[in-house]
Amino acid sequence: MADCTNRSDVRLLVTPFVPAEELAAFTAQNQEAGGIVSFLGQVRAGDSVEALELQHYEPLTLPAMEDLAERIHGRWDLAGLLIIHRSGRMNPGDPIVLVAAAARHRRNAFAAADFAMDHLKSESWFWKREKKSGAWHWVEPREQDFEDIARWG
């Protein structure tokens, strides 16, 4: 069983992380993989957003992210999978989420990273609010996120 647990690195962070360092470490751990696909989501600058805050619920959020990682491994043959997600307060330009999938063949890596992001965006236990002109507003679910997830059947 031990070799299964090493295939996923899933983390929920309440402090900033450096995507380039995480990706370098992940790449070094997956040298047998022919391809690594990564996605970085960051707080969008502009739209007069001054800050973003993500709220999570400890008993649900990380366990659901770990379940997602397991589902992804069940669906694609991957050498490794990295999912790092921030919670707490962030500023424009700060990284929010980093997903990386390492695989022998690139299509598995592309698909796995895409699937991970669609499911994190629409199903994960995060509540988001934005600060605009000094006032906080809760962000409601986006229709586009549900359409994205529906692609996977």
Next chain:
Amino acid sequence: MPLDLVFLGRLDEVAGGGKRSVPLLPCVDAVVDSLEPRLREAIRAPKVKLAVNGILLQDTDAPILKDGDEIAFLPPVSGG
């Protein structure tokens, strides 16, 4: 020991805080009934989910509550 209530997302604002303790009541419906009308209404809105001690309740679940239980009220998620 009382019950711990946790309000996530916009419910945090409606409740005036993310957490509160209330006296033990036998079931979730009784707890919700005991809350102020505005909060009660926000919790009963469609798509608000509940978890007791970190376990998501299904529609028909009606657990018997005990001392120290934590009930979380979860509005629709806004995504990562």
